[in-house]
Amino acid sequence: MGAKRNPSLVAGLAIVGILTGVFILGFLFTPYDANLMDLSSRFLSPSAAHPFGTDNFGRDVLSRVMIGTRTAFLVGLLTVLIGGSAGLAIGATAGYSGGLVDEAAMRLMDAMMAFPGILLALVVVTVLGPGTGKLILALGLMFVPSFARIARGGFLQYRDREFVLSARSWGAGPVRIMALHILPNAASPMIVAASVGFANAVIAEASLSYLGIGVQPPDPSWGRMLSESQAFLFKAPWCTLAPAVAIALAVLGFNLLGDGIRAARKGGGQ
Amino acid sequence: METPAKENLLEVKGLSLAFGPKDKPLFAVENLDLSLGAGEILGVVGESGCGKTLSALAVIGLLPPGCRIEAGSIRFLGQELSGLRGDGMRGLRGREIAMIFQEPATALNPVQTIGAQIVEPLLLHTAMTMKEARAEALSIMTKVGFAGVERLYGVYPHQLSGGMRQRAMIAMAIACKPRLIIADEPTTALDATIQAQILELLVRINRDYGMAILLISHDLGVVGGLCGRVAVMYAGSVVEEASTTELFRDPVHPYTKGLIASRPTKESKGRPLYSIPGAVPRLGHKPSGCPFMPRCGSAVPSCALERPDSLEVGPGHEARCPPEAEKRRRVDE
Numbered sequence: 001m002g003a004k005r006n007p008s009l010v011a012g013l014a015i016v017g018i019l020t021g022v023f024i025l026g027f028l029f030t031p032y033d034a035n036l037m038d039l040s041s042r043f044l045s046p047s048a049a050h051p052f053g054t055d056n057f058g059r060d061v062l063s064r065v066m067i068g069t070r071t072a073f074l075v076g077l078l079t080v081l082i083g084g085s086a087g088l089a090i091g092a093t094a095g096y097s098g099g100l101v102d103e104a105a106m107r108l109m110d111a112m113m114a115f116p117g118i119l120l121a122l123v124v125v126t127v128l129g130p131g132t133g134k135l136i137l138a139l140g141l142m143f144v145p146s147f148a149r150i151a152r153g154g155f156l157q158y159r160d161r162e163f164v165l166s167a168r169s170w171g172a173g174p175v176r177i178m179a180l181h182i183l184p185n186a187a188s189p190m191i192v193a194a195s196v197g198f199a200n201a202v203i204a205e206a207s208l209s210y211l212g213i214g215v216q217p218p219d220p221s222w223g224r225m226l227s228e229s230q231a232f233l234f235k236a237p238w239c240t241l242a243p244a245v246a247i248a249l250a251v252l253g254f255n256l257l258g259d260g261i262r263a264a265r266k267g268g269g270q
Numbered sequence: 271m272e273t274p275a276k277e278n279l280l281e282v283k284g285l286s287l288a289f290g291p292k293d294k295p296l297f298a299v300e301n302l303d304l305s306l307g308a309g310e311i312l313g314v315v316g317e318s319g320c321g322k323t324l325s326a327l328a329v330i331g332l333l334p335p336g337c338r339i340e341a342g343s344i345r346f347l348g349q350e351l352s353g354l355r356g357d358g359m360r361g362l363r364g365r366e367i368a369m370i371f372q373e374p375a376t377a378l379n380p381v382q383t384i385g386a387q388i389v390e391p392l393l394l395h396t397a398m399t400m401k402e403a404r405a406e407a408l409s410i411m412t413k414v415g416f417a418g419v420e421r422l423y424g425v426y427p428h429q430l431s432g433g434m435r436q437r438a439m440i441a442m443a444i445a446c447k448p449r450l451i452i453a454d455e456p457t458t459a460l461d462a463t464i465q466a467q468i469l470e471l472l473v474r475i476n477r478d479y480g481m482a483i484l485l486i487s488h489d490l491g492v493v494g495g496l497c498g499r500v501a502v503m504y505a506g507s508v509v510e511e512a513s514t515t516e517l518f519r520d521p522v523h524p525y526t527k528g529l530i531a532s533r534p535t536k537e538s539k540g541r542p543l544y545s546i547p548g549a550v551p552r553l554g555h556k557p558s559g560c561p562f563m564p565r566c567g568s569a570v571p572s573c574a575l576e577r578p579d580s581l582e583v584g585p586g587h588e589a590r591c592p593p594e595a596e597k598r599r600r601v602d603e
Contacts (some may be wrong), residue, residue, distance in 0.1 A: 166369070166378070170442060171392070
């Protein structure tokens with residue numbers, strides 16, 4: 001599969017690959033301590049010593065953006081994991097059982113979807129208090145309905161296939177059939193959804209952190225870096241630009257990856 | 271409860287399967303009787319839509335949603351299956367009763383390897399470890415005619431030909447050595463040359479393992495070559511049942527006669543084939559008398575009155591056509 005046939009996949013993989021590289025590098029090496037304040041070097045514009053400049057406390061922006069990938073990846077991954085597994089369980093059960101179970105589960109999902117997502121997360125954080133863990137829980141909850149819908153669609157599509165009947169004919173139980181026979185067939189839309197969900201989680205984390213209810217200081221998060229730097233946007237635009245570009249890249253990368261996977265699964269037959 | 275002298279492996283009595291509302295049921299299968307001894311091959315023949323597949327699914331407890339057992343009993347090894355739910359039925363499926371489907375291309379899981387699919391019933395129903403199950407699967411694959419089993423163990427269904435897929439399907443079905451195999455049109459989706467090989471394989475399985483086979487087909491030729499006994503189904507009931515030789519030598523029911531007459535033979539070469547006029551009555555439009563009457567060339571007025579009973583016309587030979595049975599009796603006397 002060349003870049004010509006699936007440019008989204010190649011571009012998405014490249015961007016996500018670079019971000020992952022930065023994420024891993026962040027554990028081993030950052031140019032400076034991301035939380036180290038140096039009041040003598042505030043608002044330094046980008047230079048060889050500080051490629052992305054420094055912020056209002058004299059912290060190195062590049063180091064903070066690098067450590068910020070940690071937050072973004074952690075939140076993105078866990079959110080997708082929580083939302084995806086809960087959504088999969090609900091959607092799979094609903095789609096495979098059909099009837100009343102399906103109706104009840106999907107109406108519940110509709111009700112959850114009717115809340116604006118950010119508002120739902122806000123309520124959860126307000127009730128439970130701020131913190132990265134609670135933020136992840138809130139976002140995960142917010143993502144359940146969309147995953148549930150996608151999973152339901154896949155399971156509904158496959159439950160009446162003959163190979164499912166065949167599996168039942170040799171004694172496979174419902175859980176076994178759902179996990180071993182339908183899931184591998186219905187997985188590709190879930191993988192696409194997970195990739196796009198990851199991008200959405202990055203945005204949502206940035207938004208909530210921007211609102212000040214996400215990741216708490218001093219740990220760097222791209223969203224909070226944006227909100228902290230907006231007061232001196234004209235004085236030190238690099239402080240805003242760096243996290244903004246990082247968010248845009250992450251969102252673009254995971255969306256492209258999702259598109260690419262979708263295209264690959266479609267083109268690959270089966 | 272009276273127990274017959276020799277309990278058959280499968281004993282279906284008065285089975286009626288219906289769709290639709292409880293107070294106005296539409297019968298897809300009506301008053302079906304079938305019995306199958308251990309190690310026997312019984313052929314069930316009939317046109318599309320006569321209830322063959324539905325009856326088979328009822329035996330294995332996999333009726334489609336909306337279809338229910340309205341009356342009758344299905345006894346397997348003396349155990350009543352019609353009321354069995356969940357785990358009880360699941361324990362029998364695959365272990366004692368297995369099914370071979372018509373279209374192996376859709377009945378095999380496209381994203382699992384052939385080997386994995388043969389191993390699964392073994393792991394589920396026996397205490398085998400993965401290693402033992404794998405060895406067993408390889409030996410079964412050899413048995414059903416795979417050459418180079420080590421390599422084919424890891425291939426996916428789409429990499430195999432239709433005949434090979436059906437062999438894989440059969441391997442899955444016989445994996446746990448069930449006593450009864452239901453083969454629903456096992457050769458319909460295959461080329462004529464492959465068809466013969468698959469039928470031969472079924473006979474070999476029946477002979478070597480003593481597994482009883484309920485062979486469902488619309489093709490009298492397939493059934494005739496394979497089965498000791500044949501039941502001919504029409505519009506949801508068995509209209510005639512006899513040993514294969516008897517059935518071909520002396521068919522009683524006009525429908526059976528029509529089926530036999532419409533087969534291509536050496537004598538009929540070059541002449542157009544006979545076809546039974548009309549079509550199977552649709553569900554809900556069955557006549558109240560004999561369902562075959564509208565298409566029957568030898569119907570008499572009494573045929574329209576009520577559902578005909580199955581009458582014995584010879585040893586082990588029953589037909590659901592009272593006028594014809596009456597004729598025979600007169601000839602005999």
